[in-house]
Amino acid sequence: MSVRVADGIILLEGRCRIEEAETLLGYLLEVPGRRVDLSACETLHSAVVQIMMATRPVMASKPVDPFLCAYVVPLLETERSPSGPVPL
Amino acid sequence: MDELLAQFLIEARELVPEALAALEGLRQEPGDAGRIDAAFRAIHTLKGSVALFDMAPAGRILHAAEDLLEGARANRVRLDLAPIATLVACLDRVDAWVDAMETEGRLPHDAGTVAARLLLRFGGSEEDAGPEPITSQAVPDWVTAILDREAASVKGAAGDLVAFRYTPDAACFFRGDDPLALVAAIPETLALAIRPRDPWPEADVLDPFHCNLVLEGLSAAPMTAVQAVLRVVGEQAAVFAMPRQMDEVGVAYDAVRTFRIDERRIDSLVDHVGELVVIGNSLASIVANAAQSDTGLGPRLRAFQTELDRGILAMQRSVIAVRLVPVGPAVRRLPRLVRDIADTLGKDVAFVIEGEAIEVDKAIADILFEPLLHLVRNALDHGIEAPERRIAAGKPAQGRLRLRFARSGEQLHVSLKDDGAGIDPARIRAIAVERGIVTGEGSALLDDRSATHLIFSPGFSTCDQVSDVSGRGVGMDAVRRAVEAAGGRIEVESAIGAGSTMLLVLPLSAITTRLLVVAAGEDRYAIPFDRIAETATVSAEQIVPVGGGEALVLRDATVPLLHLSELVGRGRAPSERVRLVVTHMNTERIALAIDAFGERVDSMVRPVSGLLATVPGIAGTTLMSNGEVLLVLDPERLIG
Amino acid sequence: MTRLLIxxxxxxxxxxxxxxxxxxxxFVVATARSGEEAIAVLTEFAPDVVTLDIHMPGMDGLQCLDRIMLERPTPVVMVSALTAEGAEETLEAMSxxxxxxxxxxxxAISLEIDALAPLLVEKVRAAARARLSRTARLAERVRLQSAGTRRRPKPARTRGRVMPVEWAAPEDGAIVLIGTSTGGPPALDAVLTALPATFPWPILVAQHMPASFTGQLARRLDRACALAVGEVAKPTPIEPGHIYIGRxxxxxxxxxxxxxxxxxxxxxxxDRLWHPSADRLVESALGVVAPERLVGVLMTGMGDDGAELMTELHARGGLTIAEAEESAVVWGMPGALVERGGAAMILPRDRIAGALLELARPR
Structure with missing residues (x-):
C-alpha cells in the first residue's frame, strides 16, 4: 500500500498507482479535512492527482520529485491557488 | 519486413484490383449477382486482413463497403453508379494506405479524417461530406489560448516551440493510460497546465476512474520528438508547430495569431467587399461631377477618393488572400487514379504534377478535380498509345503525362500534356460531320486548330465505341462547360504522333470581375476583361466581305468580324470608325464591332436566373454604381 | 495430441x-476456408476442437456451428469481432x-501477437478438454422455441440435502458475488433466470469477457430474467434484487x-490475469462489507480466478458455493476453490439458484 493514514495525515509514498485513487478518495471522504503528505512520493498516477485536484486537501509536505513540484504541487495548495485553470 | 505484413501486402494488392474489376463490371452490368458476390468476397477478406494491422480507418471504410454490398446481395440496395463510385473511392484509399503501410509502416496522419469523410458518402449524398478541410496555416483556438497564457515562456524561448494539447478520453484509465506520465515524457517542456475538462463534481459522487483532465503545454523540443511521445494516444492529442519567422520574438508571436473561420463568414465578407467596390466605383463619377462644379472641393475629394480606393483595393486583396489555397490537395487523388486507369487499359504511364503549391481561390480549386479527371482519362484512353504501338512508333514504352499549374498574371494556367498519338484533325472533321456537328462545307473551312476544338462540341466522341474508361462521349463538352462556368476557357494543342496539350485558363480569383462597358445602339452591355484579347479602332475601309460575312486584317491575321448590335437583334448603324472588341473563340480570334466604349469597372457578376438564363450568350448581370443593371455578355456563346 | 480445425x-x-x-x-492443425469445407472434413479429420470465424461468405459461422453440433458435437471456440454485433453473435453461438x-x-495486434498467443492457446487447449453435453443444446432449443422472447423463470427446487454449512443470512441481507469464465454465459443464464423477482439480495457478476460483450450479455440476461440486470459502466449504488454485470x-x-x-x-x-477479476471483486467487497454478509459463487471457467479470495471469504465467515464438476464446461475455477478447501457447498448448475433462494428465505 502506498497510501496510508498515520496520525490523521494521509501519506502517499513511493509510486502511487491508479488503484490508490479510490483508496485516497475513501480516506478523504472518511474524515473530511485530512491533510496529505507527499514527501515520500516518487510518482503519482493521473487518477490520484485528479482526486487531489477535485477535493483540494491541504498539503502537509511537498514532494521531492521536480516534475511533481513544478506542475502538480501548484494544483494542490489550496491556500495559494483558487479552483479553475491554474496559472503557470 | 514483418513476414505477416509482407504477405498482407501481396494479398491486399490482389484483392483490391479483384474488387475493382468486379465493380467495373457492375458499371457495365448493373445488378449482376456474380460480380456483387465477387466484390463482396474480396472486400470481406480484405477487411479481415487489415484488421490484423494498425489500420483501423481502413477497417471502418471496408466495413461500410461490405455492408453496402451485403445490402446489394440481399437486394435491399441498388448499386447505381454513385454507390459504385463510393466503393471505388474506398478501395483507392485502402490501396493508397497499403502502400503507406509498406513505405511508412503506418497510415498517414489524416487517415481517420479521410475515412470519416468516406463513411459519410455511405450515409447520404456526396455533398454531405462537406468541403475538403482547408489545410492552410490556421491556428487552432487552443494554441491561441496557450500563447495568451504562456506569453512569458514564449518570449523567453530561444528556438521554435511546439504547442501540445492532450485531452484524454474519459475512459483512458481503463486502457492503462496515465496521461500525466505520458506528458512528463515530453522533452524540453517549458510550460504545462493540468486542468479539469469539466468542473469537478462533489467528492462523494466523484468517479475516481473517470478521467477529467486536459493537459496543455509548450515544448522547445523538435516537432518529431513531441509527436513521438504523443503518437500512442492518437487523436486525443494535438500538436502545433509555431515557427519562428523573425528574430523579433513579438513578431513570431503575432505571426501565429490566426484562427479558423467558418467558410461562410469569409464568403459573406467577400460579398460585402464586392459591394464596397461597386460603391467605390460610384464615388468616382460623383467626385468628377463635384470637381466640375466646385474647383476647390474637387481636388480634395479626389485625394480622398484615391485613398478610399487604395483602402478598398487592399481590403479586396486581403479577402482574396484569405480564400487562397494551394491547388495540390485538389488533385492529390489524380496520381492514384492515373495508375488505376492506366492499369485497366494495359498502359504504362509516368504522371507528374508540377506547380502544386500555386495558390488559387478556393472556389477555383474546388472545381478543378472533375474536369481534370475527365481530361486525364481521355489522355490515357485516347492519347497515350498501348506500349506495343509506342515502341512501333519509336517512342519509349512508357507514356508521359504532365499536369502543370502556373500563374500568368491574374490567371491560372493548367496544362495537361501527353506524349501520345495526338489528335488527327481530319478524323475529327469526319466524325463531326458524321455526327451532324458541322456540315461538310463547314468542316472544310475550319483550319486544323479549329477542327481540333470540335472535340469540345456537345455530343462529340472520338471513340467509335464507348470505352470503359472515358465514358460516353459527354466528356469534353462537360469539361468545357465546367471550366467556362468558373469563368475560364479551354484550349487544345495537338500534333499527330507527338501528343496533345489541354490548356485550362482560369481566373485566380472568383470574386470581382473586371468588366468593360460597351454600347450597341442605345443599349449598354458589359464584357468581362478576361474574354477580351484586345480592343481596337479601325476605319471602315479595312473591313472586307468574306463569304457571307466580314473580316479584317489585324496584326497580320484575318479576323472574322461580327456586329454586336446585330447579334443582340438590333440594326447596324453605319460609321466611319469601327470600334472593336477582339475576343477568343477557342484559339481563333473574332472581332466584335460595337458603337462605343464605356467605362471599366470591377464588379461582381451575378448569375442570371429566370428567363434570361435561357438566353445564350449572357454570362450574368452586374449592378453599376448608378444603379443601372447591365447584362454581362459571354462573347463566345453569343457568337457561337 | 490435440487435433485443431481452423x-x-x-x-x-x-x-x-x-x-x-x-x-x-x-497440436495437429488443419484449416478450412469456409463453413462448407469445415463440414466436409469434420468426420474425416475428427478434430478435438474447432476455431470458427463468424463472418464467412456462404455458410456463416453460426450455421456452421449448428451443423457441427448436429453432425459431430465438438468443442468450438468462436473467433469474434469485438463489436456489439460480434457480441450478440457470439452469445448466440454460445447458446x-x-x-x-x-x-x-x-x-495493432499483429505487434502484440506474442502477448496474445498464449491466451489463445490456453483457451483452445481448455476448450478441447471441455465437456460437451449432447442434450444441453437440445434443451436450450426447446426452451427458446416454447417460451418466446420472455422466458418465465422456472421455480427452482433444491433437491436432497439443504444447508451443509452453518451460515444464516444476516438481518440486513447479503450480497451475492458470482465469478465465472469459459462457459459462463449459459451458466449465468441457467442460474439467474431461475431466480424470481422477489429475490431480495443484490448479485454482482464478474464474467471474464471483453467490454464490447458484457453490455450485450447484460441486455440478454435482462430480457430473460425476472430481476433487473444491468452492466456496471459507472459508479452505481447497489440495490437489493438487482443483478450487476461487471463491464x-x-x-x-x-x-x-x-x-x-x-x-x-x-x-x-x-497483477491479475483475468478481467473482470472475481478475486478483485471479492477482495473489494471484503474491504467494505462484513464477510458474513457475502455469498461467493464460483462457476465454470478455466484458470483459478476467484478461488484464492473466495477461500479467504470462506475462512472469514462468508458462504461459498462451487459449481460441481458434472455441470461445469471447464471445471477450473470451481475446481480450484474445492481443492483449496474454500467451497462450503458444491452444487450442479441447476441447483445453485434453488440454494440461493433457500438461503435468502426469511426464517
Missing part, C-alpha cells in the same frame, strides 16, 4: 492461427453450444460512499 475465410487469419498453433508441440470465444486479432476490460469493485455501497468499474489490475 475455419476462417481469410488466408491471412488462417496463416496467423496455424503459425501460432503450429509452434505448439501438442448454440460453442464453448468459448477468442477476440479476433485486430488493431469487461475492467474489474468490478465494491466500494462505500457514506452509508451506501456502490459497485463500480475499476481499471484492470495488471
Amino acid at each position: 475455419v476462417d475465410d481469410s488466408p491471412l487469419m488462417r496463416r496467423l492461427l496455424s503459425d501460432i498453433f503450429g509452434q505448439q508441440e501438442d 448454440l453450444g460453442a464453448v468459448d470465444f477468442v477476440p479476433k486479432p485486430g488493431g 469487461g476490460d475492467a474489474d468490478l469493485i465494491v466500494t462505500r460512499r457514506g452509508a451506501r455501497l456502490v459497485a463500480m468499474p475499476a481499471p484492470e489490475d495488471p
Whole structure:
C-alpha cells in the first residue's frame, strides 16, 4: 500500500498507482479535512492527482520529485491557488 | 519486413484490383449477382486482413463497403453508379494506405479524417461530406489560448516551440493510460497546465476512474520528438508547430495569431467587399461631377477618393488572400487514379504534377478535380498509345503525362500534356460531320486548330465505341462547360504522333470581375476583361466581305468580324470608325464591332436566373454604381 | 495430441492461427476456408476442437456451428469481432453450444501477437478438454422455441440435502458475488433466470469477457430474467434484487460512499490475469462489507480466478458455493476453490439458484 493514514495525515509514498485513487478518495471522504503528505512520493498516477485536484486537501509536505513540484504541487495548495485553470 | 505484413501486402494488392474489376463490371452490368458476390468476397477478406494491422480507418471504410454490398446481395440496395463510385473511392484509399503501410509502416496522419469523410458518402449524398478541410496555416483556438497564457515562456524561448494539447478520453484509465506520465515524457517542456475538462463534481459522487483532465503545454523540443511521445494516444492529442519567422520574438508571436473561420463568414465578407467596390466605383463619377462644379472641393475629394480606393483595393486583396489555397490537395487523388486507369487499359504511364503549391481561390480549386479527371482519362484512353504501338512508333514504352499549374498574371494556367498519338484533325472533321456537328462545307473551312476544338462540341466522341474508361462521349463538352462556368476557357494543342496539350485558363480569383462597358445602339452591355484579347479602332475601309460575312486584317491575321448590335437583334448603324472588341473563340480570334466604349469597372457578376438564363450568350448581370443593371455578355456563346 | 480445425475465410487469419498453433508441440492443425469445407472434413479429420470465424461468405459461422453440433458435437471456440454485433453473435453461438470465444486479432495486434498467443492457446487447449453435453443444446432449443422472447423463470427446487454449512443470512441481507469464465454465459443464464423477482439480495457478476460483450450479455440476461440486470459502466449504488454485470476490460469493485455501497468499474489490475477479476471483486467487497454478509459463487471457467479470495471469504465467515464438476464446461475455477478447501457447498448448475433462494428465505 502506498497510501496510508498515520496520525490523521494521509501519506502517499513511493509510486502511487491508479488503484490508490479510490483508496485516497475513501480516506478523504472518511474524515473530511485530512491533510496529505507527499514527501515520500516518487510518482503519482493521473487518477490520484485528479482526486487531489477535485477535493483540494491541504498539503502537509511537498514532494521531492521536480516534475511533481513544478506542475502538480501548484494544483494542490489550496491556500495559494483558487479552483479553475491554474496559472503557470 | 514483418513476414505477416509482407504477405498482407501481396494479398491486399490482389484483392483490391479483384474488387475493382468486379465493380467495373457492375458499371457495365448493373445488378449482376456474380460480380456483387465477387466484390463482396474480396472486400470481406480484405477487411479481415487489415484488421490484423494498425489500420483501423481502413477497417471502418471496408466495413461500410461490405455492408453496402451485403445490402446489394440481399437486394435491399441498388448499386447505381454513385454507390459504385463510393466503393471505388474506398478501395483507392485502402490501396493508397497499403502502400503507406509498406513505405511508412503506418497510415498517414489524416487517415481517420479521410475515412470519416468516406463513411459519410455511405450515409447520404456526396455533398454531405462537406468541403475538403482547408489545410492552410490556421491556428487552432487552443494554441491561441496557450500563447495568451504562456506569453512569458514564449518570449523567453530561444528556438521554435511546439504547442501540445492532450485531452484524454474519459475512459483512458481503463486502457492503462496515465496521461500525466505520458506528458512528463515530453522533452524540453517549458510550460504545462493540468486542468479539469469539466468542473469537478462533489467528492462523494466523484468517479475516481473517470478521467477529467486536459493537459496543455509548450515544448522547445523538435516537432518529431513531441509527436513521438504523443503518437500512442492518437487523436486525443494535438500538436502545433509555431515557427519562428523573425528574430523579433513579438513578431513570431503575432505571426501565429490566426484562427479558423467558418467558410461562410469569409464568403459573406467577400460579398460585402464586392459591394464596397461597386460603391467605390460610384464615388468616382460623383467626385468628377463635384470637381466640375466646385474647383476647390474637387481636388480634395479626389485625394480622398484615391485613398478610399487604395483602402478598398487592399481590403479586396486581403479577402482574396484569405480564400487562397494551394491547388495540390485538389488533385492529390489524380496520381492514384492515373495508375488505376492506366492499369485497366494495359498502359504504362509516368504522371507528374508540377506547380502544386500555386495558390488559387478556393472556389477555383474546388472545381478543378472533375474536369481534370475527365481530361486525364481521355489522355490515357485516347492519347497515350498501348506500349506495343509506342515502341512501333519509336517512342519509349512508357507514356508521359504532365499536369502543370502556373500563374500568368491574374490567371491560372493548367496544362495537361501527353506524349501520345495526338489528335488527327481530319478524323475529327469526319466524325463531326458524321455526327451532324458541322456540315461538310463547314468542316472544310475550319483550319486544323479549329477542327481540333470540335472535340469540345456537345455530343462529340472520338471513340467509335464507348470505352470503359472515358465514358460516353459527354466528356469534353462537360469539361468545357465546367471550366467556362468558373469563368475560364479551354484550349487544345495537338500534333499527330507527338501528343496533345489541354490548356485550362482560369481566373485566380472568383470574386470581382473586371468588366468593360460597351454600347450597341442605345443599349449598354458589359464584357468581362478576361474574354477580351484586345480592343481596337479601325476605319471602315479595312473591313472586307468574306463569304457571307466580314473580316479584317489585324496584326497580320484575318479576323472574322461580327456586329454586336446585330447579334443582340438590333440594326447596324453605319460609321466611319469601327470600334472593336477582339475576343477568343477557342484559339481563333473574332472581332466584335460595337458603337462605343464605356467605362471599366470591377464588379461582381451575378448569375442570371429566370428567363434570361435561357438566353445564350449572357454570362450574368452586374449592378453599376448608378444603379443601372447591365447584362454581362459571354462573347463566345453569343457568337457561337 | 490435440487435433485443431481452423475455419476462417481469410488466408491471412488462417496463416496467423496455424503459425501460432503450429509452434505448439501438442497440436495437429488443419484449416478450412469456409463453413462448407469445415463440414466436409469434420468426420474425416475428427478434430478435438474447432476455431470458427463468424463472418464467412456462404455458410456463416453460426450455421456452421449448428451443423457441427448436429453432425459431430465438438468443442468450438468462436473467433469474434469485438463489436456489439460480434457480441450478440457470439452469445448466440454460445447458446448454440460453442464453448468459448477468442477476440479476433485486430488493431495493432499483429505487434502484440506474442502477448496474445498464449491466451489463445490456453483457451483452445481448455476448450478441447471441455465437456460437451449432447442434450444441453437440445434443451436450450426447446426452451427458446416454447417460451418466446420472455422466458418465465422456472421455480427452482433444491433437491436432497439443504444447508451443509452453518451460515444464516444476516438481518440486513447479503450480497451475492458470482465469478465465472469459459462457459459462463449459459451458466449465468441457467442460474439467474431461475431466480424470481422477489429475490431480495443484490448479485454482482464478474464474467471474464471483453467490454464490447458484457453490455450485450447484460441486455440478454435482462430480457430473460425476472430481476433487473444491468452492466456496471459507472459508479452505481447497489440495490437489493438487482443483478450487476461487471463491464469487461475492467474489474468490478465494491466500494462505500457514506452509508451506501456502490459497485463500480475499476481499471484492470495488471497483477491479475483475468478481467473482470472475481478475486478483485471479492477482495473489494471484503474491504467494505462484513464477510458474513457475502455469498461467493464460483462457476465454470478455466484458470483459478476467484478461488484464492473466495477461500479467504470462506475462512472469514462468508458462504461459498462451487459449481460441481458434472455441470461445469471447464471445471477450473470451481475446481480450484474445492481443492483449496474454500467451497462450503458444491452444487450442479441447476441447483445453485434453488440454494440461493433457500438461503435468502426469511426464517
